[in-house]
Amino acid sequence: MIPLCDPDRCAVAGCSATVCVGAGLASNDEFFARSTMVIPGGVNSSIRAFTSVGGRPYVVARAEGAHVWDVEGNEYIDLVQSYGAVILGHAHPAITAAVTQAAAGGTSYGAPTPREMKLAEAMTERVGSCEQVRFMNSGTEATSTAVRLARGFTGRDRVVIFHGNFHGATDALLAAGGSGVATLGLPGTAGVPAGAVAETMVVPYNEVPQLDDTVACVIVEPVAANMGVVAPVVGFLQGLRDECDRVGAVLIFDEVITGFRLGVGGAQAKYGVWPDLTTFGKVIGGGLPIGAVGGSRQIMETLSPLGPVFHAGTLSGNPIATAAGLAALNLLDADVYSLLSDRAQRFSSVMSDACASAGFDASFPVVGTLVGMVCGDHGPAHNFNDAKQTDEAAYARFFHAMLAEGVAMAPGAYEAIFVGIAHTDGVIDQIAERAYRSAIAAATA
Numbered sequence: 001m002i003p004l005c006d007p008d009r010c011a012v013a014g015c016s017a018t019v020c021v022g023a024g025l026a027s028n029d030e031f032f033a034r035s036t037m038v039i040p041g042g043v044n045s046s047i048r049a050f051t052s053v054g055g056r057p058y059v060v061a062r063a064e065g066a067h068v069w070d071v072e073g074n075e076y077i078d079l080v081q082s083y084g085a086v087i088l089g090h091a092h093p094a095i096t097a098a099v100t101q102a103a104a105g106g107t108s109y110g111a112p113t114p115r116e117m118k119l120a121e122a123m124t125e126r127v128g129s130c131e132q133v134r135f136m137n138s139g140t141e142a143t144s145t146a147v148r149l150a151r152g153f154t155g156r157d158r159v160v161i162f163h164g165n166f167h168g169a170t171d172a173l174l175a176a177g178g179s180g181v182a183t184l185g186l187p188g189t190a191g192v193p194a195g196a197v198a199e200t201m202v203v204p205y206n207e208v209p210q211l212d213d214t215v216a217c218v219i220v221e222p223v224a225a226n227m228g229v230v231a232p233v234v235g236f237l238q239g240l241r242d243e244c245d246r247v248g249a250v251l252i253f254d255e256v257i258t259g260f261r262l263g264v265g266g267a268q269a270k271y272g273v274w275p276d277l278t279t280f281g282k283v284i285g286g287g288l289p290i291g292a293v294g295g296s297r298q299i300m301e302t303l304s305p306l307g308p309v310f311h312a313g314t315l316s317g318n319p320i321a322t323a324a325g326l327a328a329l330n331l332l333d334a335d336v337y338s339l340l341s342d343r344a345q346r347f348s349s350v351m352s353d354a355c356a357s358a359g360f361d362a363s364f365p366v367v368g369t370l371v372g373m374v375c376g377d378h379g380p381a382h383n384f385n386d387a388k389q390t391d392e393a394a395y396a397r398f399f400h401a402m403l404a405e406g407v408a409m410a411p412g413a414y415e416a417i418f419v420g421i422a423h424t425d426g427v428i429d430q431i432a433e434r435a436y437r438s439a440i441a442a443a444t445a
């Protein structure tokens, strides 16, 4: 067994943790092997297991700014940034101070708080379509609540989703998409009964489906960020708006990634199309667990206790998560997003140059502040079938070469690259230098 604390051998500089993470006491592999004994696959979210790129994950001891350190003391420039939850960089002083102060006042009460009110005010002031928001603990909870709310509001059952979009581990949204053909009722994972997805229709991204009056809602990632980064084609989002209006269906934008990442008002402000409901997560919790559903007062008041659609949560509106979220939103103004957008462009350009000079086919599509990576010589993707053209084996080679160079990317070819406040020009230059060497290794492997 790995001993739990030895300050003399600790790999975490200046560690004063009351619960030791054991850094420096064992290797990544030893820690991970021990985790696999008590946690299925050794991870609490499947992608972290490196299944699609092969190998064993690094085990994080701590993080700061653009960097993470593993338990062996290895330093990585981190492009994962908690899959977009961390936009200000790890352990940002404003977040740490807000969390510390909130925790000192108690970690959860089971009663309303001024902080949740302030975060709701901050969000409704910034996001055009949201007059009210309800908090919960994850993006998954947000999408499942939004679907229940849309069904309760319309009195209809059918849900339309897009092939290649991801809305978390919500049963009704875990339907398998047919290749380009609308599919009804095929579960995308074991454990989801056919009945749970019998009313779920999967259609191709970037094509406006024809709806009828059995449809409760259409849920869409307004910028698809779970199949690489795929922009909505001109007219797609407005077409969805018009089609939902025509049949009286609720339009839900899943802005768990794009909300407060693409800009102050999210994707809806960028494209000028207003959904009925929006789901949030990630950035609004400053890196702590949170989710939210927002929308018009009319639809939101269909939620209990005012309306018939039940929602509850022991930790919903949690004081620490809302404190961290408020601290983050207070720092995220239009200037910051314009800086982030410039950084995303610059990142894409230097990475493309690095790969091209190394003879490694890759492109880095950008939508606002979001960047993706496509391996192979392909044109821009508009839907999941296009996105699937990416060379997953080449991505895995590049990923491992980058990791060996000290750059942590997401262990999956379809994940977005999260360039944030902590990725200064200097850090981006370092990434590009390492990318050049990694691309040579990946091209010749």
Ligand SMILES: Cc1ncc(COP(=O)(O)O)c(C=O)c1O
Binding pocket: 083, 138, 139, 140, 141, 143, 166, 167, 168, 169, 221, 226, 254, 255, 256, 257, 281, 282, 291
């Ligand atoms: C667009 C989108 N919606 C929902 C979710 C689920 O959020 P969570 O992981 O917080 O449950 C994710 C997670 O990555 C996501 O990308």
